[in-house]
Amino acid sequence: MSADLAQLVTALAQRARAASLQLATATRSRKDAALETLAALIDASHADLLVANAKDLASPEAAALSVAARDRLTLDEKRLRQLAESVREVIALPDPVGTVLDETIRPNGLCIRKVRVPIGVIGIIYEARPNVTIDCAILCLKSGNAAILRGGKECFYTNTALAALITRALADAGLPADAVQLVPTTDRAALTTLLKLDRLIHCIIPRGGESLIRYVTENSTIPVIKHFKGVCFVYVDAAADLAMAEAITLNAKVQRPSACNAAEQLLVHRTVAERFLPTVARALAARKVQLRCDAASRVILDRAEVNTTAATAADYTTEFLDYVIAIRVVDSVGEAIATINRDSSSHSDAIVTADEPAARRFLAEVDSATVYWNASTRFTDGFEFGYGAEIGISTDRLHARGPMGLPELCTYKFLIEGTGQVRP
Helix, strand or coil: CCHHHHHHHHHHHHHHHHHHHHHCCCCHHHHHHHHHHHHHHHHHCHHHHHHHHHHHHCCHHHHCCCHHHHHHHCCCHHHHHHHHHHHHHHHHCCCCCCCEEEEEECCCCCEEEEEEEECCEEEEEECCCHHHHHHHHHHHHHCCCEEEEECCHHHHHHHHHHHHHHHHHHHHCCCCHHHEEECCCCCHHHHHHHCCCCCCCCEEEEECCHHHHHHHHHHCCCCECCCCCCCEEEEECCCCCHHHHHHHHHHHHHCCCCCCCCEEEEEEEHHHHHHHHHHHHHHHHHCCCEEEECHHHHHHHHHCCCCCEECCHHHHHCCCCCCEEEEEEECCHHHHHHHHHHHCCCCEEEEECCCHHHHHHHHHHCCCCEEEECCCHHHCCCCCCCCCCCCCEECCCCCCCEECCCHHHEEEEEEEECCCCCCC
8 A cells, every 4th residue: 555545544534533623512503504505505416416426327336236236326316305305304303412411419519410422533434325425424413523434436426526515515614624524535445544543533334235344344443333234034923914914024125125124034923824925925026026935935835836946044144135035934933033033133123913912022032223013124224213314224232223323423421520629
């Protein structure tokens, strides 16, 4: 790696750290003003943004993407309107900075307050996801954090165009332009340098495929918040409303198969399998979903004359991100829970049932970041949770789990006020 590239990345991080100290005390009104300007700029820049996106889509890197990844890369008028709307949703949210989490007065008269504050500088490493440029920038800004954005080469022109709008919005509001910076190169060596700057960057959040996330995790000296993949389950219980179960299964699988919260696995209780599987399988097949089945479900579906493929062991732990689902028959809610805790990625898992005790057991015992009763896994999303957007979805346990919004982008510090106390 050239010394010039290392110097460029280090200088960028130094500027981000300086900007973070200013941003930490910025007023809500100033931060919201920058966001209002950004939303208006996105609305007014559709033509330019679509041109930049088309340039990315025409690149050799984009041509090599999977169908799912290319879908995430692609912008259109609807998605641009959604980007602007996500900015406005964040404007409406309360500012988390300064929230008093706890307050106590000690016997010696010391007043100790635990107060929410920004983390500092957050690095976001992502692939073909232009929405991440906006989502991460606005959440970091609102929570008082400086952001360093490092997107993939397949999205370079779109990210550059979006970052230019963010810079304009910051300047218009009188905030430091270095509060949000896009790394101006896609050279992997720049990422290697970035991941070692633990004196300047306080948190790394990777957004992308498992290989990217593992690379970041294995090479970073900075704390990393991540999820490696989304192997999400829908379990149809013996007491399920089967029409509801079909609707939830279809939505979880086909509404957007490329999303990390899409269902990849279907478990069906043996007592309803004969009635449920042929119906749901035909509905899935009509939407071009490939069915990879265990022996029990294949017997049922063969009799129903539905085409299936015998599942391999690997299919039961795979994030397909495509029109593919693995199907298994189980004998109890306990077996479903054990299967999910063994084979899922602890991301998003659902039970469909009218049996409340079974549902309560599932909710309590499934060890995942988000667990659903009678709802699609596709709701694991910052926007759907009312966060306006999300910085990412964490399957970690420290310090955040599930969709990460504004509060999860803060840490805390203790403020102690005295009247001259000294420790005896």
